[in-house]
Every structure is written in C-alpha cells, then in structure tokens.
Amino acid sequence: MLIVGAGLTGLCTAVRLARAGLVPTVIDARRAGSGTTGHSSAKVSLLQGSMLQRLARHASTETVAAYIAANRSGQEWLLDLLRERDVPFDTRLAMTYAVTESGAKDVEAERQASRDAGLEIIDVGQGDLPFPVLDAIGLPDQAQIDPVATVRALVAELESFGGRVIEGIRMTGSSFTRPWMVSTTAGEVRAEHLVLATQAPVLDRSLDFARIKAYRSYVLAYPVADLLNVPQSMSLSLDDPTRSLRTASTGEGDFLLVGGNGHEVGHGGSTQARVDEIHAWASSHLPVDEPAWSWSAQDYHLTTQVPHIGAVPGTAERLFVATGYDKWGMALASAAGELISGDILGSAPAYAEALRAKGIRTADITETAAQGASVGGRLVGDRVRLAAPGSGQTPPGEGAGRVEGNPVRPTAVSTVDGRTCALSAVCTHLGGVVAWNDAERSWDCPLHGSRFAPDGTLIEGPATSDLEPVTE
Ligand SMILES: Cc1cc2nc3c(=O)[nH]c(=O)nc-3n(C[C@H](O)[C@H](O)[C@H](O)COP(=O)(O)OP(=O)(O)OC[C@H]3O[C@@H](n4cnc5c(N)ncnc54)[C@H](O)[C@@H]3O)c2cc1C
Ligand code: FES
Structure with missing residues (x-):
C-alpha cells in the first residue's frame, strides 16, 4: 500500500486505511x-x-x-x-461577497x-467588512484551521496506528502492470495499491492532462495587534480580481491573511505585480501596515x-488519483480519503456513486x-516567439x-543571488516552454504547472x- 504525497489528500487516505488495520x-x-x-x-x-x-x-443536480x-x-x-488530537481551530461565518x-x-x-x-x-x-459591499451570502459555523498543525496531527495519528511517512523520496515512474513496481529516487518499491496524492497525477494514465489547468494565487500575512479590529468572517469576493480574508492566531502572533489574484501558472506576466497589487488593496481597505510574509x-x-x-x-481499483479541487481542497481532500479508502476497503460512502456519475x-x-x-498554442507559440540566439547577450x-x-x-537564463544559470527551457513533463516567475524566482510551466528552481531543480507539479x- 503506497501513497505518494503527504499533503492533506495522502494523509487523510493513509489515516483512514491505518484505522481500518492496513499499514x-x-x-x-x-x-x-x-x-x-x-x-x-x-x-x-x-x-x-x-x-x-x-x-x-x-453536472446534474444529483452530482x-x-x-x-x-x-x-x-x-x-x-x-x-x-478535536481528538487537541488541535485548536476557529469556527467562523463563511462569506461570499461582491463589490x-x-x-x-x-x-x-x-x-x-x-x-x-x-x-x-x-x-x-x-457582513463585518469595513468597505461597501453590493451583495453577500454567508454560511455560519464553518472552520478555519492551521494547515501545518493539521498535517502534524494527521502524521501523529497515522504513526499511532503503525503507518509511516518517509520524506525526501520522489516517485519517478511505475510499471504498467500490477503489482506496481514504483521507481523512486530511493530505489524501486513494490505496491499492490498505489495512491497518487500528488495534486496533478505524476503518471499520465488517468488522461487528466487533457483537461487540467494549474492556478496559482497569493497570500499576504499582516500582523494585527488586536484581532477584533479586523473582520472575523472568512470571506471571498467574486469580483475580478478576487479577494480572500481570514484571521490566523499563531505562536508568533495574530495575523490577517489577505489573498487573491489567482492566475493560470506560467501565464499573465509579472507575479510580483500581483503581490504588490494585493498589498496596495489591503493598505487602502483594511487596518493593516506591512505584511510579515507573503507566499x-x-x-x-x-x-x-x-x-x-x-x-x-x-487498473482493477489498484491505482488511484485525486485532483481538480479548484482551490477548495481542505474538506475535499478529507473526502478523498473517505472515497479512496472506501474503494480499497469495500465501504464506499453513500455520495460516491452520484459524485462519480458525471455525464459529459x-x-x-x-x-x-x-x-x-x-x-497547443503555448507549445508552439512560446517557441515561435523566441528571440534570436542568446549567446553574447x-x-x-x-x-x-x-x-x-x-x-x-x-x-x-536567470540570475539569482548573483548566480547566472542557463537551462533547457523545455519542461521535462510534456515539453512546455517554461516562463519566469519573478515573485518566487522560479521557472513555471504554462501547460500543467510544473515549477523549477533557478538551478533547474524540480519544485512541484507533474514533472x-x-x-x-x-x-555550452
Ligand atoms: C493559495 C491557496 C489557498 C487555498 N485556500 C484554500 C482554502 O481556504 N480552503 C480550501 O478548501 N482549499 C484551499 N486551497 C486548496 C487546498 O489547499 C488544496 O486543494 C489542498 O491542500 C490539496 O492537498 P493535496 O494533498 O491534494 O496536495 P498537496 O498538499 O500539494 O500535496 C501533494 C504532495 O505530493 C508531493 N509530491 C508531488 N509529486 C511527488 C512525487 N513525484 N513523489 C513524491 N511526492 C510528490 C508534494 O511534495 C506534496 O507534499 C487553497 C489553495 C491555494 C493555492
Ligand atoms: S507541466 Fe506538463 S508540460 Fe510542463
């Protein structure tokens, strides 16, 4: 039983399987x-x-x-x-609004x-927003959690049932027949069941690549002296660009998280301009000063x-994927754990059939x-637009x-911390031409969102x- 990816999807799946007696x-x-x-x-x-x-x-009403x-x-x-693991979280009104x-x-x-x-x-x-709103709906009693504390709790729960998480090992491929012979950077692993909890599936066997788009968005964390001076609701605007707000109390103080400005990875020009634009909006609409962090x-x-x-x-219910959460994966990743473990254990939840019965x-x-x-346009166009040979520039x-x-x-070619690196610009996944991300100093692929450090090291994505x- 091998689960690839220790995010919420992989860990929720693993905990459910471990609680059922699997390891x-x-x-x-x-x-x-x-x-x-x-x-x-x-x-x-x-x-x-x-x-x-x-x-x-x-999709249908049932779906x-x-x-x-x-x-x-x-x-x-x-x-x-x-609750069982004593990890605090806040219950809040969720709001969807427009200006x-x-x-x-x-x-x-x-x-x-x-x-x-x-x-x-x-x-x-x-609602409790300090600027004029044209319309808003809400849902009481929703939750905001600390995702890092949640991951720690899931790992502890998994380990208490004998499961384990091994970090620093990348899956690089798999056999086409079962048992899956999974190649990793630490050698080959044999698995009867293989769960790809890697967001975009790292094997192209689910045909998801024809219909997948990677979207990146930004979060700025503003320190606040008194949390009661900022909106308590978890809000999201449906304007263009969107704005997301929530509070966060951490060991390092209280913060207002301001997010938004999502865009397709590798598309849309300067990413730093998007960060700056959120900061300009936050400064003029909210009682905040400078962000402590942004990501x-x-x-x-x-x-x-x-x-x-x-x-x-x-694959005879032996190879699983979970993707397409569309930036709403917190509750969904937990549901993915229920769905995938249910498939493996023969105990699918009541909603499974209707969720999967999606027609075209x-x-x-x-x-x-x-x-x-x-x-197709980016595959060809990004190459055609290339300047003449760069040597000598x-x-x-x-x-x-x-x-x-x-x-x-x-x-x-990029220069970061005084070091200039020249790399093949062709993404190692399916051949997209990467684009520079100036906010994070990375090379991002516009086709399915693989990202690489300035020295070429893979950061994330299906590559x-x-x-x-x-x-040369
Ligand atoms: C800015 C932002 C804000 C969001 N806010 C919300 C929100 O408020 N509410 C909400 O519901 N959702 C939100 N989401 C969405 C939610 O966070 C995600 O859907 C969810 O975290 C996805 O979890 P995951 O486990 O599937 O993926 P991940 O957490 O990305 O986990 C995948 C793991 O797989 C590993 N991996 C990848 N490839 C390999 C490989 N080849 N070998 C080994 N390991 C590999 C990665 O290192 C990673 O740890 C937000 C998303 C973004 C981008
Ligand atoms: S991520 Fe698919 S081609 Fe780059």
Missing part, C-alpha cells in the same frame, strides 16, 4: 505538508466562492448534491480528528445554486469541473476544447529570467525530473 506507507518528495496544503488559506467551508454555480453548469455531501463528510471527519456589479451577479447566481442544492446559506448584507501556491482546475477522485479506469456536458466539451487550443539582471535561443532548443543545465 500504509506515505512518501513525499519534500516534507509532509510542504505542498499546497501547508500554504493553504485553510478555510474548511461548504460555501466555496462560485463553486456551486460552476458545478451546476457541468452537485453529492459534492456538498462529500464536503460535509470530509469537513466533519477532519474537524473531529482535530462590483458583475461580482454581484455571480453572488446572486451562487445564492440560487446554493438554494437549489439545499445548502443552508443566509443573506448577510454588509503563493497552486491548485488544479479540471475543465469538467467535478474533481476526479478514485480509481484510474482499467456541453460546458465540458467547450472548456476542454479551449484548454486543448491554449496548450548580457545576462539578465538580479532576480530576472528570460527564455532565449532557437525554437528547437530554447534556453532559460518528475529537473530541467537540464545547458553547458
């Missing part, structure tokens, strides 16, 4: 929780921005109801575990979709909207075709990167190997 091993390329989970805003909420109206365009049931079940299980006319239309659409699906939302007017993370959207959680067809809708075909065209300035050279062998250095 799962979880490996992680980096550290437990070091992926999106540890960088999440971590609102465990059934009110999820514009999710229900989007689901309703792509939307099953989505809510999955989130409710995942939320309850996760919060029960935190623009077009955002207000989306709030109204979400109000309708929520009521159609039986979610007990309420109208909250202005960003990514999650995956499926063009078919409903997350893909379960067995890969044709016109919205799926349209969005998947647009994504295919976008991927001045290296990029500190903190900058550019792609140069010829379309067949593009080179990614399993580093960018090659160019020695």
Whole structure:
C-alpha cells in the first residue's frame, strides 16, 4: 500500500486505511505538508466562492448534491480528528461577497445554486467588512484551521496506528502492470495499491492532462495587534480580481491573511505585480501596515469541473488519483480519503456513486476544447516567439529570467543571488516552454504547472525530473 504525497489528500487516505488495520506507507518528495496544503488559506467551508454555480453548469443536480455531501463528510471527519488530537481551530461565518456589479451577479447566481442544492446559506448584507459591499451570502459555523498543525496531527495519528511517512523520496515512474513496481529516487518499491496524492497525477494514465489547468494565487500575512479590529468572517469576493480574508492566531502572533489574484501558472506576466497589487488593496481597505510574509501556491482546475477522485479506469481499483479541487481542497481532500479508502476497503460512502456519475456536458466539451487550443498554442507559440540566439547577450539582471535561443532548443537564463544559470527551457513533463516567475524566482510551466528552481531543480507539479543545465 503506497501513497505518494503527504499533503492533506495522502494523509487523510493513509489515516483512514491505518484505522481500518492496513499499514500504509506515505512518501513525499519534500516534507509532509510542504505542498499546497501547508500554504493553504485553510478555510474548511461548504460555501466555496462560485463553486456551486460552476458545478451546476457541468453536472446534474444529483452530482452537485453529492459534492456538498462529500464536503460535509470530509469537513466533519477532519474537524473531529482535530478535536481528538487537541488541535485548536476557529469556527467562523463563511462569506461570499461582491463589490462590483458583475461580482454581484455571480453572488446572486451562487445564492440560487446554493438554494437549489439545499445548502443552508443566509443573506448577510454588509457582513463585518469595513468597505461597501453590493451583495453577500454567508454560511455560519464553518472552520478555519492551521494547515501545518493539521498535517502534524494527521502524521501523529497515522504513526499511532503503525503507518509511516518517509520524506525526501520522489516517485519517478511505475510499471504498467500490477503489482506496481514504483521507481523512486530511493530505489524501486513494490505496491499492490498505489495512491497518487500528488495534486496533478505524476503518471499520465488517468488522461487528466487533457483537461487540467494549474492556478496559482497569493497570500499576504499582516500582523494585527488586536484581532477584533479586523473582520472575523472568512470571506471571498467574486469580483475580478478576487479577494480572500481570514484571521490566523499563531505562536508568533495574530495575523490577517489577505489573498487573491489567482492566475493560470506560467501565464499573465509579472507575479510580483500581483503581490504588490494585493498589498496596495489591503493598505487602502483594511487596518493593516506591512505584511510579515507573503507566499503563493497552486491548485488544479479540471475543465469538467467535478474533481476526479478514485480509481484510474482499467487498473482493477489498484491505482488511484485525486485532483481538480479548484482551490477548495481542505474538506475535499478529507473526502478523498473517505472515497479512496472506501474503494480499497469495500465501504464506499453513500455520495460516491452520484459524485462519480458525471455525464459529459456541453460546458465540458467547450472548456476542454479551449484548454486543448491554449496548450497547443503555448507549445508552439512560446517557441515561435523566441528571440534570436542568446549567446553574447548580457545576462539578465538580479532576480530576472528570460527564455532565449532557437525554437528547437530554447534556453532559460536567470540570475539569482548573483548566480547566472542557463537551462533547457523545455519542461521535462510534456515539453512546455517554461516562463519566469519573478515573485518566487522560479521557472513555471504554462501547460500543467510544473515549477523549477533557478538551478533547474524540480519544485512541484507533474514533472518528475529537473530541467537540464545547458553547458555550452
Ligand atoms: C493559495 C491557496 C489557498 C487555498 N485556500 C484554500 C482554502 O481556504 N480552503 C480550501 O478548501 N482549499 C484551499 N486551497 C486548496 C487546498 O489547499 C488544496 O486543494 C489542498 O491542500 C490539496 O492537498 P493535496 O494533498 O491534494 O496536495 P498537496 O498538499 O500539494 O500535496 C501533494 C504532495 O505530493 C508531493 N509530491 C508531488 N509529486 C511527488 C512525487 N513525484 N513523489 C513524491 N511526492 C510528490 C508534494 O511534495 C506534496 O507534499 C487553497 C489553495 C491555494 C493555492
Ligand atoms: S507541466 Fe506538463 S508540460 Fe510542463
């Protein structure tokens, strides 16, 4: 029983299996929780921005109801575990609001979709936000958690049942037949059941790559002297750009987390400009000064909207994936644990069938075709746009990167901390040409979101190997 990825998905799956008497091993390329989970805003909420109206365009009423049931079940299980392990969390009103006319239309659409699906939302007017709001809905008694403390609690729970997490081991491939012979950076491992809890599946056997988009968004943490001076609700705007707020009490003090400005990974120009723009907005709308930290993370959207959680067809329920949480993976990852462990143990939850019984809708075909065209366009266009050979050019300035050279062998050149590195600009996953991310000083692939450090080391994403250095 091998689970790849020690984020919320992998750990919730492992704990459920361990409690049922199995002894799962979880490996992680980096550290437990070091992926999106540890960088999440971590609102465990059934009110999820514009999710229900989007689901309703792509799926039947039964599937939307099953989505809510999955989130409710995942939320309850996760919060029960935190209570059992004495990990504090806050109960809050979740709010979805708008300050623009077009955002207000989306709030109204979400109000309708929520009521159609039986979610007990309420109208909250202005809520506790200190700036004018056009419309807002809310859901009481949702939760905000500390994702790092949650990961620690899950690891402790897993270990108490004999399971284990091994950090610093990356999966690099697998045999095509069972038992799975899984190659890793620490050697080959044999597994009867293999769970890919890596966000984007690291094997391309689930056909998710044709319909996957990676979205990155940003969070700034502002110290606050008195938490009661800032909004207590967990809010998300449906305007463009979006804004997300929640408070966080930590051993290092109290903070207001301000997030938003999501965009497709490797698309949309300067990422630092997005961070600066959130700070400018926070400074003018909220009682905050300078952020103590800022960070960003990514999650995956499926063009078919409903997350893909379960067995890969044709693998006799022995190879599992969980992806497409669309930045709402806190309750969903816990539900993924219930779904996947249920498949393995023969105890699927009541909502499983309806969640997975998704037919093909016109919205799926349209969005998947647009994504295919976008991927094709970037595959070719990014090469065609390349400048003439780069040799002889001045290296990029500190903190900058550019792609140069010829379309067949593009080179990614960057200078960070005084060191200039030249790498193949071709992503080792499926050949996208990487783009420079100036906020995080990384090379990001616009096709499926793999990211690489300035020296080529793989950071995250479906790729399993580093960018090659160019020695010439
Ligand atoms: C900025 C931001 C804010 C968010 N806020 C919220 C929120 O408020 N509420 C909410 O519900 N959701 C939120 N989300 C979404 C939520 O955080 C994610 O959906 C969830 O954390 C995904 O968990 P995961 O375990 O599937 O993935 P991850 O936490 O990314 O775990 C995957 C793990 O797999 C490992 N891995 C990857 N490849 C390999 C390999 N080849 N070999 C070994 N290990 C590998 C990684 O190192 C990583 O630890 C947010 C997302 C973002 C980006
Ligand atoms: S992540 Fe798929 S090609 Fe780069």
